[in-house]
Amino acid sequence: MVDEAAFHASRERLNPNPCVFAKAILAGCSSCSLSQRHALAEREVVACTMPVAHINCSTLKDLFYERATFVLRLPRPATEIPHQTAMKLSCGGLHGLQAALAAPNADVHAMVQLAHSQFDSLLDLPWQTIVDHIAAWQIRRRAPVGVKPEGR
Numbered sequence: 001m002v003d004e005a006a007f008h009a010s011r012e013r014l015n016p017n018p019c020v021f022a023k024a025i026l027a028g029c030s031s032c033s034l035s036q037r038h039a040l041a042e043r044e045v046v047a048c049t050m051p052v053a054h055i056n057c058s059t060l061k062d063l064f065y066e067r068a069t070f071v072l073r074l075p076r077p078a079t080e081i082p083h084q085t086a087m088k089l090s091c092g093g094l095h096g097l098q099a100a101l102a103a104p105n106a107d108v109h110a111m112v113q114l115a116h117s118q119f120d121s122l123l124d125l126p127w128q129t130i131v132d133h134i135a136a137w138q139i140r141r142r143a144p145v146g147v148k149p150e151g152r
Helices: 006-013 024-026 049-070 083-101 108-118 129-135
Strands: 033-038 043-050
Touching: 024 043, 024 083, 043 049, 043 108, 049 083, 049 129, 083 108, 083 129
Parallel strands: none
Antiparallel strands: 033 043
């Protein structure tokens, strides 16, 4: 078993620029052409390879939070949010962004670039569409133990 404090210290040292949408990428909700996956203590971490892209993604994630605050009844930004809510914001937000941009795939970096080319600012995105996707996104439920998924 790995000491959590040692894991977090190693993670910060080995992954100084963690991907903002790492949870969504690891869950398979999206991908990113600038992400790099690393194994660390039997876990997987995702790093961003471009500092400017990291800033753009941080801005986008903050906007997801800000625009979905009312619909998801989110606490103040400094408050830790539950994993399911974080997934709803990231996966639902990225799916909404893909739909709003009519993007051909869910590559985060490509969608941010497309958003910058289609709109003057990330603030000008069609937020109602994106927030609707955030509100509608559901975390995938695990099948009960012993039950095989359909089609297998």
